[in-house]
Amino acid sequence: xxxxxxxxxxxxxxxxxxxxxxxxxxxxxxxxxxxxxxxxxxxxxxxxxxxxxxxxxxxxxxxxxxxxxxxxxxxxxxxxxxxxxxxxxxxxxxxxxxxxxxxxxxxxxxxxxxxxxxxxxxxxxxxxxxxxxxxxxxxxxxxxxxxxxxxxxxxxxxxxxxxxxxxxxxxxxxxxxxxxxxxxxxxxxxxxxxxxxxxxxxxxxxxxxxxxxxxxxxxxxxxxxxxxxxxxxxxxxxxxxxxxxxxxxxxxxxxxxxxxxxxxxxxxxxxxxxxxxxxxxxxxxxxxxxxxxxxxxxxxxx
Amino acid sequence: xxxxxxxxxxxxxxxxxxxxxxxxxxxxxxxxxxxxxxxxxxxxxxxxxxxxxxxxxxxxxxxxxxxxxxxxxxxxxxxxxxxxxxxxxxxxxxxxxxxxxxxxxxxxxxxxxxxxxxxxxxxxxxxxxxxxxxxxxxxxxxxxxxxxxxxxxxxxxxxxxxxxxxxxxxxxxxxxxxxxxxxxxxxxxxxxxxxxxxxxxxxxxxxxxxxxxxxxxxxxxxxxxxxxxxxxxxxxxxxxxxxxxxxxxxxxxxxxxxxxxxxxxxxxxxxxxxxxxxxxxxxxxxxxxxxxxxxxxxxxxxxxxxxxxxxxxxxxxxxxxxxxxxxxxxxxxxx
Numbered sequence: 001x002x003x004x005x006x007x008x009x010x011x012x013x014x015x016x017x018x019x020x021x022x023x024x025x026x027x028x029x030x031x032x033x034x035x036x037x038x039x040x041x042x043x044x045x046x047x048x049x050x051x052x053x054x055x056x057x058x059x060x061x062x063x064x065x066x067x068x069x070x071x072x073x074x075x076x077x078x079x080x081x082x083x084x085x086x087x088x089x090x091x092x093x094x095x096x097x098x099x100x101x102x103x104x105x106x107x108x109x110x111x112x113x114x115x116x117x118x119x120x121x122x123x124x125x126x127x128x129x130x131x132x133x134x135x136x137x138x139x140x141x142x143x144x145x146x147x148x149x150x151x152x153x154x155x156x157x158x159x160x161x162x163x164x165x166x167x168x169x170x171x172x173x174x175x176x177x178x179x180x181x182x183x184x185x186x187x188x189x190x191x192x193x194x195x196x197x198x199x200x201x202x203x204x205x206x207x208x209x210x211x212x213x214x215x216x217x218x219x220x221x222x223x224x225x226x227x228x229x230x231x232x233x234x235x236x237x238x239x240x241x242x243x244x245x246x247x248x249x250x251x252x253x254x255x256x257x258x259x260x261x262x263x264x265x266x267x268x269x270x271x272x273x274x275x276x277x278x279x280x281x282x283x284x285x286x287x288x289x290x291x292x293x294x295x296x297x298x299x300x301x302x
Numbered sequence: 303x304x305x306x307x308x309x310x311x312x313x314x315x316x317x318x319x320x321x322x323x324x325x326x327x328x329x330x331x332x333x334x335x336x337x338x339x340x341x342x343x344x345x346x347x348x349x350x351x352x353x354x355x356x357x358x359x360x361x362x363x364x365x366x367x368x369x370x371x372x373x374x375x376x377x378x379x380x381x382x383x384x385x386x387x388x389x390x391x392x393x394x395x396x397x398x399x400x401x402x403x404x405x406x407x408x409x410x411x412x413x414x415x416x417x418x419x420x421x422x423x424x425x426x427x428x429x430x431x432x433x434x435x436x437x438x439x440x441x442x443x444x445x446x447x448x449x450x451x452x453x454x455x456x457x458x459x460x461x462x463x464x465x466x467x468x469x470x471x472x473x474x475x476x477x478x479x480x481x482x483x484x485x486x487x488x489x490x491x492x493x494x495x496x497x498x499x500x501x502x503x504x505x506x507x508x509x510x511x512x513x514x515x516x517x518x519x520x521x522x523x524x525x526x527x528x529x530x531x532x533x534x535x536x537x538x539x540x541x542x543x544x545x546x547x548x549x550x551x552x553x554x555x556x557x558x559x560x561x562x563x564x565x566x567x568x569x570x571x572x573x574x575x576x577x578x579x580x581x582x583x584x585x586x587x588x589x590x591x592x593x594x595x596x597x598x599x600x601x602x603x604x605x606x607x608x609x610x611x612x613x614x615x616x617x618x619x620x621x622x623x624x625x626x627x628x629x630x631x632x633x634x635x636x637x
Contacts, residue, residue: 029422036421043415044432050500051436053459054448066457069466113343120340124333127323136344139352141616143560145588145605147355149362149598153369173347204336233442235563240593254443255567266451273444284438288431291438295504296511 058082058270065267078267085271092275094246095253102164102238102249103231109171110178110227111220117174118182119208123194133183140176144236152240162243167231177230178223181294185219186212222294225287229280250276356609363602373599380603390604392579393587396491400583401558404495409550412505417535419506420513430510433503440501446567449497453483484568487580494581497564505550512546513539541628548623552616559612560585584608 057065059077086092121133155166193211202210213220235251242248248256254276284291318326324334338345363380365373384390419429439445452458461480468478481489516539524534540547562585569575574590575582584604591601 032421033423036418037423039418040423040429043418044429047433047436047500047503050448050452053452057451068457068462070457070459070462113347117341117344120337124337124340125330126334126337127325129337132341135348139348141556141612142352142356143556143585143605143608143612145560145585145601146359146609147352149592149602149605150355150358151351153358170347170351172343173351174341174344175347179344204333204340208340229438233439235441235443235567239566251443254447255571266454266457269447270451273447276442276444277439280438281435284435285431292430292434292507295507 054270055274057267058274060267062265062267081267081271082275085268086275091245092250092253092272095248095250098164098247099232099249099251102167103228105164105168106171106231107224107227109168110175111224113172113174114179114182114223115213115216115220116208118179118186119212121179122183122186123212124204136176136179138176148240155241161241162247163241164247166241167237178226178294181223182216182219185216189215218290218293221287222290225283225290226294228283232280359602359605362599363606365599367598367602368596369598370596376599380600381607384600384603384607389575389579389582389587393575393582393584396580396582397559397561397584399491400494400561401555403491404498405551405554405558407495407499408502408505408554409547411499411502412550413509413547415502415506416509416513417539419510430507433506435503437501437503437507440498440504441563443563443567445497445500446564449493449500449564450484450568453493453496455480455482455485458483484581485577487578490577490580494561494564498558498561505554508546508550509543512543516542544623544627545629548619548627552619555615555619556612559608559615562586562589 056072056074058081059074059079060071060081061074061076061078064071064075117136121129121136151166151170155161160166189212193215194207197207197211233251235255238249238252242252245256254272318324325331362373364375364377366376366379367373415433419426419433423429436445452460455461458480460483464478464480466472468474468476470477483489483493520538520542521534524538529537561583565581565583565586566574566589569581569586574586574594585608588601588604588608591597591604
């Protein structure tokens with residue numbers, strides 16, 4: 001970082017001056033820390049600005065949105081924008097219920113299947129296991145579309161279009177996404193309990209249920225949150241499989257909401273958008289540790 | 303199904319079955335069978351929701367197909383007509399431009415921020431949380447709508463700020479004005495890049511944890527050898543975190559190649575690719591051909607081409623990285 005650009009009257013006369021400002025290591029570290037902190041503060045201001053602007057817009061009147069120069073803080077906060085945006089033609093309570101149902105179902109399916117599959121890959125020995133795991137990981141690379149059309153064909157033939165089933169049922173059959181994280185976690189668990197249980201005559205299913213699952217609750221928490229967030233924001237799956245407004249999750253509902261206003265009623269649009277980001281933000285602040293663990297271990301964004 | 307620990311002497315010896323996938327020994331055999339039981343959800347999913355669809359997509363790509371009538375074999379005609387389809391090439395160009403712009407920038411910003419946070423700044427946890435917050439929402443409809451508002455040419459705050467600083471009556475009166483962002487074909491991809499950069503907190507988190515994993519002994523040794531901070535960065539930090547950089551690049555490229563939601567939402571769903579096809583991302587054109595024009599055969603060919611492109615890019619990145627990526631010896635090898 002900016003180690004050659006900063007000069008200042010910081011050299012103490014008592015010290016030897018052969019390295020200028022950077023006379024002492026401690027001083028050097030101190031300066032770097034101050035600069036880094038200042039840059040971080042600036043960065044936070046920039047990165048949070050869009051969110052602040054979103055909230056500010058959501059509390060303005062339609063006229064105030066369009067005045068120039070803009071007001072940074074609404075003259076009179078229009079809290080009724082939120083009730084206007086969320087009631088009436090746009091049944092947001094219904095969109096929320098749909099999202100919770102479908103994201104919850106998909107999350108449950110993924111947790112169950114991932115946990116079983118990751119247990120197999122991390123704790124049991126079988127010939128060909130490693131080659132198979134490479135296959136699991138390589139499916140992460142596959143683009144969504146290369147499997148989508150035939151799946152759509154099958155689901156439409158069995159009458160699942162406009163139901164949540166195409167969005168939930170496949171999740172019970174373990175995709176590659178995040179199996180990796182659970183496998184890493186399972187590999188770290190001590191083997192003693194398992195061996196003791198085996199000697200006592202337990203089978204592997206019992207071991208998974210009674211020993212591995214309870215011990216892996218923190219990892220499952222991380223995976224659950226990432227899975228939930230993925231489905232909460234997912235747009236493409238619902239767009240393709242859900243056709244009637246009564247089944248829309250909030251991702252589609254928000255888009256639906258935009259059309260009748262022709263993109264101009266930004267104050268209401270932002271009010272609705274703010275509402276949709278509140279649940280993930282709350283979840284994030286409550287379960288931050290799990291989020292960070294999940295992202296760091298798996299290297300993917302949920 | 304309890305594991306039996308004693309083998310009866312003289313019992314019939316089994317042979318390994320199924321090309322050696324099921325071993326002969328009793329305990330090994332039972333464990334291997336349990337392994338297949340546990341991974342059976344994945345096996346079923348792999349066959350039903352991956353292998354079968356990929357093959358069928360391949361078959362459709364060689365057929366004329368519109369969902370309604372049964373597929374009719376046409377050989378490579380779909381691929382041939384794609385080669386002559388200027389919108390297809392445009393979509394490829396738009397997507398490559400976006401990928402080449404957004405992925406490296408995302409990695410650079412993520413890495414710089416991680417380095418910054420790694421300088422023992424106070425309130426590290428708070429900063430980390432706040433920087434990550436936008437990444438939580440990337441890819442959602444709300445963010446696409448937010449950016450279409452921020453980048454609105456007339457009332458969007460970004461152009462207002464530009465006008466206030468360097469506009470005709472601004473602080474530095476240069477008479478400049480902000481671009482028309484999502485409405486100007488030349489600025490569409492930079493606008494999408496800006497949107498994706500807003501979520502750089504995710505790569506920041508990954509890099510930060512990688513940086514914290516670099517042993518301090520390495521820096522101490524470098525310092526004794528007289529390496530400057532910059533030398534330390536290029537000769538210690540970068541090699542040590544290079545596997546993470548590679549991984550982030552690969553997932554970044556795969557994600558960027560498949561951008562869909564933001565482009566669809568910003569277009570309003572009925573003006574796909576506007577203006578002048580400058581936001582016709584690969585998957586947007588695929589969607590258009592599948593669900594709007596019912597040219598399913600052609601869309602299947604597009605899907606297969608995308609799969610091959612991603613496969614080749616991934617192999618290319620692995621191949622390029624062989625010389626540059628440093629792997630510590632791991633007990634279980636790679637992965």
